[in-house]
Amino acid sequence: MPPCIWTCERKATSDEDVLPIWLRRHLNLGVKGKRRFQRRNILVPGAPDPTHPVPERVMNAYYVKARKTVCVPCNTGWMSDIQKATKPIMTPLVDNHPTTLTPTGQAILGTWAGMTGVTAEYACGTDVEEQRRRAIYQNSRHEPGPNTLVYLTHIDPVEIPSTLGCTRMRTKQNHRPVVYCVIFTAGSLGFVIFQGALREPQRTRLHARSASLIPVWPIGTLENRVWPPRQSIDVRGMHRLAQEVLEGRASH
Numbered sequence: 621m622p623p624c625i626w627t628c629e630r631k632a633t634s635d636e637d638v639l640p641i642w643l644r645r646h647l648n649l650g651v652k653g654k655r656r657f658q659r660r661n662i663l664v665p666g667a668p669d670p671t672h673p674v675p676e677r678v679m680n681a682y683y684v685k686a687r688k689t690v691c692v693p694c695n696t697g698w699m700s701d702i703q704k705a706t707k708p709i710m711t712p713l714v715d716n717h718p719t720t721l722t723p724t725g726q727a728i729l730g731t732w733a734g735m736t737g738v739t740a741e742y743a744c745g746t747d748v749e750e751q752r753r754r755a756i757y758q759n760s761r762h763e764p765g766p767n768t769l770v771y772l773t774h775i776d777p778v779e780i781p782s783t784l785g786c787t788r789m790r791t792k793q794n795h796r797p798v799v800y801c802v803i804f805t806a807g808s809l810g811f812v813i814f815q816g817a818l819r820e821p822q823r824t825r826l827h828a829r830s831a832s833l834i835p836v837w838p839i840g841t842l843e844n845r846v847w848p849p850r851q852s853i854d855v856r857g858m859h860r861l862a863q864e865v866l867e868g869r870a871s872h
């Protein structure tokens with residue numbers, strides 16, 4: 621029996637949906653229907669199912685699961701609590717209603733994104749060592765691990781109800797991932813989630829794109845933030861942005 625990713629205990633584990641059931645319902649995607657799972661490359665239209673393009677793995681989030689990862693006490697306990705707290709804060713943004721986010725609301729979205737970032741990495745079959753440490757931290761503190769950065773975007777146009785993409789920056793020497801980036805969209809709301817310490821050129825690129833990004837984690841100041849950001853972006857634009865940041869230079 622594989623251990624729970626959050627606690628390392630060998631309890632019965634279940635498959636964890638990266639796209640939670642309440643959000644599927646909200647997006648009218650239905651709850652069941654394994655066969656309706658689509659996976660396609662939305663960065664290069666018409667290209668077949670990509671295995672490792674750059675960015676790695678972009679998929680319709682409809683049926684992405686982290687298999688045998690989460691034990692029942694976690695799933696029905698603190699994870700469920702985070703989902704319940706997130707729903708009323710996230711749904712207006714998914715539905716494209718301009719919203720003022722309190723610091724508490726920002727923290728809830730950041731915590732949800734931290735949790736989802738970890739399960740998305742597992743669903744994408746990432747090497748687990750780094751993510752396992754992150755998962756254990758998130759379980760013990762119920763907040764994202766150190767060096768987790770979460771930004772919100774405003775998706776326009778919305779071409780696919782929900783998308784998921786994972787990309788990472790690796791070291792030149794041994795190709796070990798050092799920064800993970802998960803892109804997740806639901807309706808008009810996008811998340812860009814960085815996991816790992818960004819270097820100065822990467823932070824500079826991030827700052828240069830601040831018109832498209834609203835930071836929600838970590839909490840910097842106890843101030844409200846207004847969504848949407850000044851600039852909207854589409855899913856391809858989000859992946860370009862992530863690539864620019866990871867490479868620490870503007871893409872052309």
Ligand SMILES: [Zn+2]
Nearest residue numbers: 624627691694
């Ligand atoms: Zn567990």
